[in-house]
Amino acid sequence: MPRITLPDGCRGLDMADGTKYTKGPGDKVDVSQAHADAIRRGYYGQSGIMRGGEQFTLxxxxxxxxxxxxxxxxxxxxxxxxxxxxxxxxxx
Known part of the structure; x- marks a missing residue:
């Protein structure tokens, strides 16, 4: 399962399908592959603000x-x- 590192000040993720991941800033959140792909394709993934998903393919x-x-x-x-x-x- 892909893991995303939340940036400073972020307390969780609210995904477009209604799924919520709640943690603290800097914590790692296990997300579905579909959500990791969406984050990676979006602004936060492309800009490097949120790291993860792709880190775990190699x-x-x-x-x-x-x-x-x-x-x-x-x-x-x-x-x-x-x-x-x-x-x-x-x-x-």
Missing amino acids: GTKRGMACTPCKRVWNAWNHECPRCGAPTEEQTA
């Missing part, structure tokens, strides 16, 4: 963790794209 099951950033990157990221620190294989 990735790896195992990740490489950056301890300073507290983020997990794809398996091929042996160096953190954000801070440049070396990454370590994610443990379950």
Whole structure:
């Protein structure tokens, strides 16, 4: 299921079909594929205000963790794209 990251100040999504997703600013919301596609095609997706959906079409099951950033990157990221620190294989 696609996941959308809500921008600062956003407390949820009200979709055209009446579906509501309620969370807090910066939270991740699991949305249907149809809603992710609609967001991606719309202004907020095209401008990068809302991120997600497309992020989850490419990735790896195992990740490489950056301890300073507290983020997990794809398996091929042996160096953190954000801070440049070396990454370590994610443990379950």
